[in-house]
Amino acid sequence: MDQDELTAYNKLNVLIIDDQVLVQNVIKSALVELGIENIKCAENAYYALRLCEQTSFHVVICAFNVKSDKDGFHLLEELKFKRHITKCTILIFLSAETSEHLVNSIVELQPDDFWVKPLNTKHVQSRLPLTLEVKRTLFNVYQAIDRQDYSKAMYFAERHLLNPALAKYHLQMKRLTGECLLNLREFSDAAQYYENLLQTHKVSWVYLGYIKALLQQDKLEDITSLLTELTDKTDTRFATYDMLAHYYIGKQDFAQAYEEIKKATRLAPRNIERNKRLLDLARLNHDHVGQYQAAIAMAKYAKNSIHDSPILRLNVVRAGIDYATTLEKAESIKVLNQADLLLTELEKQIPLSTQLKDQLLVVRARLHTAKEERPKAEAIIDNHISLRPGTSVEDNLDKVKALHELGRREDAVTLLDAIKRQISGNGLTDQVVGKYIEQELAERAAVHFTPQQLNRMAVELFKRGKFHAALNSLEQAFSLTPRNMSVALNILKVLVVMLEKKQLDEGHKTLIEKLLLQLQHETLNAEQQVLFTEYQQKLQPH
Incomplete structure (x- = not known):
């Protein structure tokens, strides 16, 4: 043009x-x-x-x-x-x-x-x-930006700013200049530039450019009050939450990054890359329902877009299985039935001769295991699935889960080690996925069962009066599902009985304090609130 x-x-x-x-x-x-x-x-x-x-x-x-x-x-x-x-x-x-x-x-x-x-x-x-x-x-400025020649774009903008005849365009040129400084990663200069602009132009894009430049220099403490102000305003809250999510990922504070990206995604739900980061952060933070919802949102918003792919719908099934293994049996069956319907639909749409054959088979094996159809799952893994890692980290992770859920922990951990070597980038996504792989490696080596299996084991052990073993199973389940308040309440239930039988030690008392404090700040349903109040009254004096 x-x-x-x-x-x-x-x-x-x-x-x-x-x-x-x-x-x-x-x-x-x-x-x-x-x-x-x-x-x-x-x-x-x-x-x-x-x-x-x-x-x-x-x-x-x-x-x-x-x-x-x-x-x-x-x-x-x-x-x-x-x-x-x-x-x-x-x-x-x-x-x-x-x-x-x-x-x-x-x-x-x-x-x-x-x-x-x-x-x-x-x-x-x-x-x-x-x-x-x-x-x-401003054509020459825009053309230089198109070519990613930001220095030239700034040169043209500065020349225009010297022309009094172009005064009505000066604000647009100042905005483009600030964006060029950020793209050139001249964050110190950009911060000074925006700070000077704020003396005369107290508009949204100036504030947002200023905080972006400061966050890139790790100067969060300098702008805490300004961030509060910007997150209260309709025209700046979304961009502020998004920038904070990026900042906290860079700082490896993945819990806070997750809180910020949830807010940003609610305010602008169509961006698929942001939804992908949301999903990655959800699973890293053990939020299985959040992971499931993010997978559904990605498949929904990507439909007919350049991001659309059968893999996104397959990821809904994968996340559904992950979520189902944290639920009580009745709720688990509902989620698994939905996953089964979607997987069956995908199997009909995609011939098994395609490149997705192995992925579909691994997910089908996981679904059989979750539905307690172990022989069917083992037949698929033994006859159709290679234990060698493929090129896709996500496909390899699903294979790890399939092996672990069948009790083949050594094979699962070996494959996880191979996946860890596949994560080599320094980008935001690589940081989150890399941390998740490390977490999976530690948890799969230490915990040998799914949260659902651990809960069932705890119930049986409790009935047989083996309270220490029941507590151990529940603590392992809670380490995998720290947002599951039903598991937290079950731990308190066991601790109440152990208190009555005078079996508590100092470690148990510390655990009680931690759980009571956490539950005070959680949103509980009516039944859970009744149980919490009962357990709190019995345990708090101790």
């Missing part, structure tokens, strides 16, 4: 993507009156992509609700990935909805403008020329 092409309306190529013909007609009519002649309309994402392969568009106007196939967020994400949309393209988002979730998702895509439906001719004709003028004036 050349800057000259943005100087005349009759040279512009415009694409309108909206499934409502009336909206298309309103925009098209307004554009024709402006003198724009080359206008294409697409009522679905598939046709929009076809048009972009045939024509280079200067202006893309895209609705959020492209109902026939994929939503506007994932369409624009794909258009950017395929370079049909660049920084030099004028990108305008359309929506009748203005919820915080939608606005946060749109902001992530950085459109040049956001038009709220219903539209009228006057609105289109007043907004588009302004957006076009900005893009044309």
